[in-house]
Amino acid sequence: MSEPPTADPQTVDVRDDTEANRYEARVGGQLAGTAQYIRTPGLIAFVHTEVDPAYEGQGVG
Secondary structure, X not given: OOOOOOOOHHHEEEEEEOOOOEEEEEEOOXXXXXXXXXXXXXXXXXXXXXXXXXXXXXXXX
8 A cells, every 4th residue: 555645735635525515625636624613604514624634733724
């Protein structure tokens, strides 16, 4: 099994997946973390965040 790419904050790609109500952080195309949210007209409340253990401590969160 190959090692996951090392996260460099400049190479973390963050995208808003509006259908899943979450932001996704990807490193080298691999899902490294997510931030679930509830969106209303005047507020975005983050209700859950998660970073894959392979990317912890690398600035993904």
